[in-house]
C-alpha cells in the first residue's frame with residue numbers, strides 16, 4: 001500500500017496529520033508551487049516569497065529526515081499550475097494506492113480536493129487538521145444552542161479545557177479578561193525593540209528573483225525581507241517576542257505610531273498560519289513568562305486570548321458558515337475600493353501610513369487593520385467583496401479561514417452581528433487618541449464639518465444615519481442615535497453634504 005501525501009503551503013508542520021503513518025520507503029510527499037494559488041487573488045509579492053521559501057526549506061528538511069519528496073517549483077517546465085493538475089501529473093507518472101491530505105484551510109481548496117477521488121479514480125483520505133485546538137464539529141456543537149455567538153464564552157471554555165492561566169476552576173488573577181488595561185495611548189520616547197530579522201539566504205534569494213520576475217505586477221515590496229522561513233527561525237522570532245515585547249504587548253496593543261509598524265505586537269501570525277509554529281507552544285511560552293515574573297498578566301492574558309480564543313473562534317465560524325458567509329452584505333454596501341488602498345495616495349495621513357506600511361511589510365497590526373483601514377471601509381460603505389479580497393491579498397498571514405470572518409464579521413459587520421455585537425465604527429477622535437497620525441495630517445481632526453474636517457468625523461455620522469433601520473435596535477449603538485437626534489437640522493445636513501462631496505471624490 002503506497003500513498004501520495006500532499007502538503008500544502010500552509011501545512012508546514014512536522015505534526016501535520018497527512019504525515020501520520022507515513023512509510024518513508026514507499027510513500028511520496030508532494031509539495032507544489034502553483035500559479036493558481038498565487039494568482040486566484042493576486043497575493044502580495046512578499047507573501048509569495050515568504051511561502052515559497054518556507055515551502056522549499058520545509059521540503060529540504062523532510063528530505064533530510066528520510067522522506068521521499070516530490071517538489072514542483074513554479075517555473076518547472078511541466079508544472080501544471082494547479083493542485084489538481086500537479087496531483088494528476090504525479091498519479092499519471094507513478095502508481096499509488098491512495099492520496100492522503102490534511103483538510104485544507106480554505107473551503108475553495110477543500111471542494112477541489114473532494115472532487116479528486118472521482119476525477120482520478122483513487123481513494124482520497126482527507127484527515128482532520130489537528131493543529132487547531134477546537135475541531136469544526138466541536139465548534140458546531142458549541143454554537144448549536146446559541147442564537148448569537150460570543151467569543152468571550154468560547155474563550156473561557158478553551159481556557160478550562162486546556163488548563164491555561166487557571167487556578168483550579170477559576171482564572172488566574174480572578175478575571176478572565178484584562179482588556180480594560182490594554183488601551184493605553186502611545187507616548188513619546190517609547191523604546192520599541194525591532195522585529196525579528198532572518199538571514200536572507202540563497203533559497204529566499206532565488207525565490208525572490210522568481211517572484212520579482214513572474215509577479216512583477218502584483219502589489220507590494222519584496223525588500224527588505226526578514227521573515228522567518230524555517231521552524232527554527234520562527235521559534236527564535238517567538239522567543240524574541242516573549243523576551244523583548246510581551247512586557248508591553250498589552251499596554252500598547254491598540255497604539256499606532258508613525259514609523260513603528262511592529263510596535264509591541266508578536267508578528268507570529270505569519271508562522272502560526274502556515275504551520276511553522278503551533279498554537280499551544282506559543283501560549284505556553286507566554287504563560288511561562290507570566291509565571292516567571294517576566295511579563296504582566298494583562299499582556300499574557302491578552303496574547304493568549306488572541307490564540308486560543310479569537311483565532312479558534314473565527315475558524316469555527318468560517319467552517320460553520322461557509323460557503324454562505326462569503327456572500328454576506330448586511331448594509332448592501334457597494335462602493336468600489338478606492339485606488340489609495342493600493343497606492344497610498346491620499347491626504348488622510350492615517351490611511352496613507354497604513355497602506356504604505358502594508359505595501360512595505362505585508363503586515364499591519366490589528367488596530368491599523370480594524371480601526372483605520374477597516375473602519376474607513378465600513379463607514380464609507382465599501383463593497384465587502386472588494387474589501388475581503390484586498391485583505392486576503394495584502395497580508396502575509398491571511399488565508400480565507402482567518403481573513404473572511406475577521407473582515408466580513410468584525411470589520412464590516414456584513415454578517416449583521418453574528419460574530420460581533422456592534423459595528424466597529426469610529427470617528428477621527430479615536431484615531432487621534434491612539435496614534436500620532438493626526439498631527440501631520442492635511443485634515444483637522446477636531447473639525448466636524450467642512451472641507452478641512454477629518455472625513456472620519458462626518459462619515460461616521462453619515463454611516464449611522466444611512467443605516468438607521470438596520471442598526472437602531474442594536475442597544476450598544478442606540479445611544480449614538482440619541483446623540484444624532486439632538487443635533488440641529490443644519491448640522492445633520494452638513495454631515496450629509498460633506499459625506500456626499502467626499503465620497504464622490506473617491507471614484508475619481
Ligand code: DLZ
Nearest residue numbers: 008009010032033034037038104105106
Ligand atoms: C497562499 C499560497 C500561495 C501564494 N501559493 C501556494 C502554492 O503555490 N502552493 C501551495 O501549496 N500553497 C500556496 N499557498 C497557500 C494555499 O493557498 C493554502 O494552502 C490554501 O489556501 C489552503 O488554505
Ligand code: SF4
Nearest residue numbers: 348350428438441454
Ligand atoms: Fe486620519 Fe482624520 Fe487623523 Fe487625518 S485627521 S490622520 S484623516 S483620523
